[in-house]
Amino acid sequence: MGEFNLKKFFSNMFSQVISWNTRTNKQKSIKELVSGKLQKRNWLIRNTNFNIKEFDSKITIATKLYTGFFVTILFFMSALGFAFAKTQQINHINDIIQDQSEYTMEMQRIQYHVHQQLASIKEWTLTGSEKAFNNAQEAKKASQQLEQQLLLETNDQAKKDKLMQIIKADKLISSIWEIKLGPMVRDGHYQVAYHSMVTEDQPIFEQLLGKTDKFVEINKKMNQELQRKAQEESQQAVLVVAAFGFVATILGVACSLLVVNRFINRPLKEVMTGARRIAKGDLTSQIEVGTKDEMGMLANVFNEMVDQLNQIISQLVKYGADIGDESEKLLRGSKSVSNNINMINEIFMELASSAKQEAESAGEALYAAVKAEHTATKGNEAVNLASAKMTEINEQSKLTVELVDNLKEQTNRIKQMLDVVNGIAKQTNLLSLNASIEAARAGEYGRGFAVVANEVRQLADDSSKSVKEITEVIYNIQINTDKVMEVVHSGAKQATEGVVAIKNTGKAFDEITESVKINANMVKQISEATEQVSDNIDQVAASTQHVTSNIDEVASTSQLLDGIAEKLQRTVNNFKV
Structure with missing residues (x-):
């Protein structure tokens, strides 16, 4: 969101500056722009002609072709390098998403064990069943093991703080039904224990479940944000690679046309003209190409x-x-x-x-x-x-x-x-x-x-x-x-x-x-x-x-x-x- 607003701000500012220049100095700007461009074009033509002639006379055709191919390949390699970097970045984001998903699954398992613990406690307070008591103990043990495991594997301090709150709430629940409800059930006061559990202790269970739900929801939102970011990075990589590929293709075609037309076709026509004179029996004239590349060697x-x-x-x-x-x-x-x-x-x-x-x-x-x-x-x-x-x-x-x-x-x-x-x-x-x-x-x-x-x-x-x-x-x-x-x-x-x-x-x-x-x-x-x-x-x-x-x-x-x-x-x- 910050990158989008920044682009919009610069775009609006640039359009305002252009409109202001257009309203105030439109005619003057056009004249100066045209004259400046003409001077620059003439200077470029002179230097380009000199450089092309020097390039034409000293460098071989193979070197010229290799230069064009090298520039084209350089663009393609740049695109590949950018794509590789983006791929690494996307892979890193995917790894984070994978870790977050595993973290979310562990939290959902904790939720499952808390629900199982609550159901077993209700059954235990109603019937005094030893099996329900053992199930509650196993659910408590499983949830606490998962909580300790997540606490060791988590490096984010904010997540650790929230996880510590969940651990404290879980310990509080364990102490309630073991210390408070246990004597009631052992004395046979099932209705009293169940009523106390439903009216006084169940909100604590619901508070614990609410914290885990909130924690899971936050992780899901983070995963969605990371997936959106990975998709944006992928689209950006595709656009940049396509742009580099298009530029490399245009540049390769331009270099090929320049080398073929200027450095091959023109000298080749001169050599063919001289060869026709020789074929007609005229052995008095020489072929002049003016280059030192392969065409010059052929003329020699x-x-x-x-x-x-x-x-x-x-x-x-x-x-x-x-x-x-x-x-x-x-x-x-x-x-x-x-x-x-x-x-x-x-x-x-x-x-x-x-x-x-x-x-x-x-x-x-x-x-x-x-x-x-x-x-x-x-x-x-x-x-x-x-x-x-x-x-x-x-x-x-x-x-x-x-x-x-x-x-x-x-x-x-x-x-x-x-x-x-x-x-x-x-x-x-x-x-x-x-x-x-x-x-x-x-x-x-x-x-x-x-x-x-x-x-x-x-x-x-x-x-x-x-x-x-x-x-x-x-x-x-x-x-x-x-x-x-x-x-x-x-x-x-x-x-x-x-x-x-x-x-x-x-x-x-x-x-x-x-x-x-x-x-x-x-x-x-x-x-x-x-x-x-x-x-x-x-x-x-x-x-x-x-x-x-x-x-x-x-x-x-x-x-x-x-x-x-x-x-x-x-x-x-x-x-x-």
Whole structure:
């Protein structure tokens, strides 16, 4: 608002000054203004012409273009710098708005907890509910924590003062319902506590809520003001960037037109005029541009070209006379060379036939070498496969040996356990015998015990027989296991030897394959070299034929040189040197 009034004040003052000058000294001001502007314009024209001529004569076109581009880019960079500064300012305002919004949300959370605390206190005073009391305690604790957190995070002293008022009011409310209303509720005077709370204490709650509402409203207004300011800054940045961009565009177009029209088109027209004179045969005039830039260099190059053309035409007059004499000598020499070339051509034809036969033989040898290489490769692959299989057989043999060893160890353990069982059976038989003796001594009372002793002795005898049979089976298994172990160990040894033998065979096949590859490569190189020799001979033969035709053309051309020399002399006479 202050910036707007200041602009309006200066605008009104400026309009009043202009109207006053217009009413008092209108005619005088116009004359002085016109005369002053004319003098200033003439001075600018003189200095501008001098500066432009000096600028035109000393600086290259590239520098002139770069200068215009640099000025244009400078304007664009200024606009970008201004836009960046405004963006930083707007970002700062947005950060403040974000902080204010978070602050407002925290205050609204405090309001929520105060409302919850008030509702819980009302319920507590009406019913004496312990749950309502705990809810009020939790709401009080949450609001006080938020208040302390905001107090630590706030740097504005005014906000701190208002926040301290809210904290004091919150503490006052806590002391009221804990100290004043608490004894009433605990004594069961719910109606008295509720009436006291509604009539005497609720205004304090409403005062606290009013302070928080006012605080939230102030923060919202501040956020709205900051948002308005950010929008104004953004609009201002857009206008300034657009203005800078427009000025940079106009300036770039103006610089481009100035450089193109004054520093390129005008000197280029002068160079083109001089080039047309040169094209018409006038080599006596020079091109004058009056600048030292690229156009001046181009004019100097044309002038040097004219000087060189003068020298060349002078030499052409001299050389034209020599061409006729040399053409006669060339005609005589070409006939002799043509005869010799024909003889060489016949010799190369014979060499080409021999080279083709050698190439065919080399091709057959190459085919045989490639076939041998393919066969050796297949043999090597078969050996590698056999080696892999023998390795697997060797591993399986080792595994079989381990399994047979484990089987023998298990049979030994079974035999040991059978020995234990046999001993137990013997002890059981002895115990049953003793039991029978004791039963006989007992007489009639030991008869049942004697029957059991006989059954136990019979069971011990059966166990002994079974142990003997199992022992015989285990013994046979051990004998067969020993035989299997001998066979398996022998097979594993032979498999190991087979793996070594196959690996040696694989190495031999690798050496054979490598030798076959080397021979195949050598045969291939010989075949390629033979084919290349054959091709070269064909090319030489073709070249000799081409040389023969060229010599014939030289002979015919030499006959034309005399006529060309005469035409050249007539053409040179058209130039003005």
